[in-house]
Amino acid sequence: MLQLLCVLLASAAAAAAAQEAQEQPFVSAWPENPVVEFGSSLVLNCSTNCKNIRDGGLETNLDKKDEGEGPTWKAFRLFNVSNWDSAPSCYFDCGEDVDMKPHRVNFTVYRVPELVELDPVPVMEVGKNYTLTCRVSSMAPIRNLSVAFLQGGKRLHLQTFEKHAAREASDVVVTHIVTAHQADRGEEISCHAALDLRPEGQLFGQASLNQSLETVDFPVNPQLRPLRYMEVNTSETVTCEVTGVFPAEEAQFEMTFAEERLNLSVTVVGDVARAQAQVSSSIAGSHTLKCTVSLGPVTKTAEENVNVYCLPDLVLTLSPQETFVNEAVEVACYDAHPEATQSPPFSAHIRNSRGVLESRDSLPFRVSVTTTEEDDGQEFTCQVDTEIDGRPIRRKTSSSLTVFYGPQMNDSSCPGALTWKADSKEAFRCSAWGNPPPTVECRKHDVPYAIGMPQLVTKDHQGSYNCSASNWLGSVAKLVVVNVESDEPPTLLIILVILSLASLASAAGVGYYMYYKGHKCGKYRLPRKAKGNPSEEKHLNGSIQTDSV
Incomplete structure (x- = not known):
């Protein structure tokens, strides 16, 4: 009886405590232990049993938005959950007499592994130990991760991380x-x-690609194709070859140049395996080309030194690059990176269109020239010549000079005299040269005349034209005389010809009159005819005079 009484009293006390606990104000959240993927969103519901709520909400450093509320609850959407240690707190204010403790929500922020990768498994020699390496990249929480190695469908090894406390994502390497x-x-x-x-979230699984285990034999040495010289920043093909191996298609090649691994292409013909790669270097000097071929535990290596040479990185300067006629210009050639240059002996030249101005066997060097009008636009070149393994090598760079000078004119550009035919089409041409290119203007009687525009020639075009050319350095002027020739005879000439003809006609008339008077007018003796007619004789001798015997 005493034991039963004790049990009843304990039960009553527990019931009273439970009722008192139910009547105590509390704050809760749903879901209680949320699981959310890194960077995604989540709706969180805060609730209370308080009857007279003055205020309530959610304290968090995440972006949030109200999703709804009721008499005893409020819901919030949390955006871009990207804080691995985020722990929002739900709170409510039920008045001064009620002690309402905030409810902290324990988040599990996870990230599914981006990549599960098994390191390349080498060809194995029977009886030897080899390390398998599995890499799991960027996942969280690591305490919930397990990594297993499988061979032929059987589990070789399982590793878990229950004691890993960090919440943030990181890479995991298991061997x-x-x-x-x-x-x-x-x-x-x-x-x-x-x-x-689980149980709040899901089970995510990911596996690496399968690799096949192999065992082989490798009794030969690799051979490298000779490569003695190579220019910096150029590419050359190198070859590494092994013969007599079995199986040849399983030979594993690795080639390095200047301690950097090369990308290879491998071909197999019979028992010959060959690897090729492109090598280049941006650093001059002697570098090691190394080829390593592996079959199982047997590794064989071939090495060769390659001389990488670097010709000067030429720079040509003109000081000044823009100048005037009869000024001195310094032409300088130098190496932009003298500390990096390693090259065989060379000869350097500075030249222009007229030929070589200066030659040296080292850099830097310079030469001075005095400018003329012909130097405007002149190209100066710095050139380096050398020889590598009997092959001529040349490098050069150029720069152009600008020379300013005033306008110039001559009879070729602007003739002093022009002869045009009337009624033909002619264009008045007058030009000048200079730098900057001058502006040319021609005027007749102080009126501008169009240059280069074909026009029908009339007598009005005849006369003198004042032409001038100018730029900001000065001006020159020239007089151009245009003569217009006409096919029609001039009026004065016609009048003179008519007057001359009239004078000639008058003179001829007077001469003829004088001649007639002196020779045709006077007395004539006609022979007398027998039995002549007196009247006829009278008519022949005239009516005024009659012959007398």
Whole structure:
């Protein structure tokens, strides 16, 4: 009886405590232990059993938005959950007499592994130990991760991380040592990563690509094709070859140049395996080309030194680059990176269109020239010549000079006299040269005349034209005389010809009259005819005089 009484009293006390607890104000959240993916959003509901709520909300450093509310609850949407240690707190104010403690919400922010990768498994020699490496990139929380190695569908090794306390995402590397057996040849091996967020979340799994285990033999040495010289920042093809291997298609090549790994292309013909790669270097000097070929545990290497040469990085300067006629200009040639240059002996030249101005066997050097009008636009060149393995090598750079000078004219550009035919089409041409190019203007009787425009020639075009050319350095002037020739005879000439003809006609008339008077007018004796007619004789001798015997 005493024992039963004790049980009843304990039950009553527990019931009273439970009722009192139910009547105590509290704050809760749903979901209680939310699981959310990094960078996504979540709706969180804060609630209370308080009857007289003055205020309530959610304290968080995340972006939030009200999603609704009721008499005893408020809902919020949290955006871009990207804080690994985020712990929002729900709170409510039920008055001064009620002590309402905020409710802290424990978040689990996760990130599914981006990549699960098994490091390349080398060709194994039977009886030797090899380390398998599995890499799981950028996932969280690591305490919920497990990584397993599988071979032929069987689990070799399982690793968990329950004691990992950090919440943020990071990479995980898991290794496992295996001993190679002859029976392993051809079996598939892989690693699997599992992120278990249950019961609140899901189970995520991801596996690496399968790799096949192999065992082989390798009894030969690799051979490198000779490569003695190479210019900096150029590319050359190198070849590494092995013969007599089995199986040749399983030979693994690695080539490095100046301690940098090269990308290879491998071909196999029979028992010959060959790897090719492109090599280049931006640093002059002697660099090591190395080829390593592996089959299982056997590794063989071939090395060769390659001389990388660098010709000067030429720079040509003109000081000044813009100047005037009869001024001195310094032409300088130098190496932009003398500290990086390693080259065989060379000869350097500064030249222009007239020929070589200066030659040296080292840099820098310079030469001075005095400018003329012909130097405007002149190209100066710095050139380096050398020889590598009997092959001529040349590098050069150029720069142009600008020379300013005043306008110039001559009879070729602006003739002093022009002869045009009337009724033909002619264009008045007058030009000048200078730098800057001058402006040319021609005027007749102080009126501008169009230059270069064909026009029908009339007598009005005849006369003198004042032409001038100018730029900001000065001006020159020239007189151009235009003569217009006409095919029609001049009026004065016609009048003179008519007067001359009239004078000639008058003179001829007077002469004829005088001649007639002196020779045709006077007495004539006609022979007498027998039995002549007196009247006829009278008519022949005239009516005034009659012959007398």
